[in-house]
Amino acid sequence: MQLMLSLSILIVLHELGHFIPAKLFKTRVEKFYLFFNPKFSLFKFKKGETEYGIGWLPLGGYVKISGMVDETETLTRKDKDGNEVEEEPSEPQPWEFRTKPAWQRLIIMIGGIVVNLIVGFVIYACVLWAWGEEYIAAEDAKYGVSIGMEEMKAPGLFQEGDKVLTIGGEPLETLHEASSRIIIDGERDVVVERNGHEVAFSLPADIEQTVLKNNYKGPLLMEAFPTVIDSVTPNGEAHKIGLLKGDSIVGVDLKEINNYYQFRSYVTKNCQSKRTIITYYRDGEKKNIVANLPKTGTLGFYTVSDENFLTYSVKEYGFFEAIPEGYNRAIGTLTKYVKSMRLLFTKEGAKKVGGFGSMAKLFPTTWDWKIFWLNTALISIILAFMNFLPIPALDGGYILFLLFEMITGIRPSDQFMEKANTVGFLFLILLLVYANGNDAFGWFD
Secondary structure, three states, X not given: OHHHHHHHHHHHHHHHHHXXXXXXXXXXXXXXXXXXXXXXXXXXEEEOOEEEEEOOEEEEEEEEEOOOOOOOOOOEEEOOOOOEEEOOOOOOOXXXXXXXXHHHHHHHHHHHHHHHHHHHHHHHHHHHHHHOEEEOOHHHOOOOEEEOXXXXXXXXXXXXXXXXXXXXXXXXXXXXXXXXXXXXXXXXXEEEEEOOEEEEEEOOOOHHHHHHHOOOOOOOEEEOOOEEEEEEOOOOHHHHHOOOOOOEEEEEOOEEOOOHHHHHHHHHHHOOOEEEEEEEEEOOEEEEEEEEEOOOOOOOEEEOOHHHOOOOEEEOOOHHHHHHHHHHHHHHHHHHHHHHHHHHHOHHHHHOOOOHHHHHOOOOOOOOHHHHHHHHHHHHXXXXXXXXXXXXXXXXXXXXXXXXXXXXXXXXXXXXXXXXXXHXXXXXXXXXXXXXXXXXXHHHO
């Protein structure tokens, strides 16, 4: 539901990016549709020369501009013997796309991409203005880090409780930057503080492939905090063995456990349906107790929130402060997405190309307006980039041909454009099937 609303908003705004300049240049727009409508429409009405409607196939939207060759048109017909013959082109009309100067056609075609970029920027700015920004500064992670992926804890790499000083020679503002620095920017050199000493090491060159292969989607580094019991659930294993509010768990199976994330990861992977030794402190005294963990690998207690151990910083943005910061977020998001595209051309990256299922997972199960708008801004930036790709049938394909015409003075024929758009459209359909197929296989896996 959230994804559908987000996409609907972005599709309508994208198509307005084509519709408005077309009208300004006195070009006839025959149809304006949210979603595609092969054979029939769910809803439609006509105002002036334009039919507005909602289609039944939620794979995008479109505006049909008079005199513009697209993948839904055909410039051939069959004669009485069933052979295809080219149709005689009609006389160009002043209100048709094909009669407009190349610079006007370029503005019409690039309008949707520009609108998606502007929408992303405006949403980021509005979110910062309305909600501000809550974060834990890297220097405030006083318990160090918890490592999200086991391969990051190989000998000579990170250890639980490390305090990260630099990645790629630059300090971090927050630990959440670490994933982007390592996976997208390709930074490998790390300096941490460990037991009061600086330790430098380099991550494996193929670490991002390991992340993709393991299908790991969480942050690589998280702010560590102690595992202190806030309350136990009735009839849970923690209640049965006598754990109490305020007990601090520091070990499992005689292995030292430094923080909550490490504890949760260890017991989930190693302690299901087995007798487990829990080491904890109560009133300054260290104790051991045996627990029988169920299949879920959980003891049955709630921990004291990280807010009781870590300092959250809140930065408020005034209206005029939010505007440049929103612009920076939009450009930063676009830059990171473009950089991440290189991963798609690797063996593991190609397997992770996702469709609508992957997009839907961006949204939480409960409604949160802040997260909704942040995800909508992200998708808007992604749509801008995807539409800019020089693939026939996408805006970028038209833009490429228009730039070729403006530079060389040679205009591709309608027949060439029809064939190019057909090939591009088929490629996009195959890509769509592949991406959503990956989602389906991932779900079954």
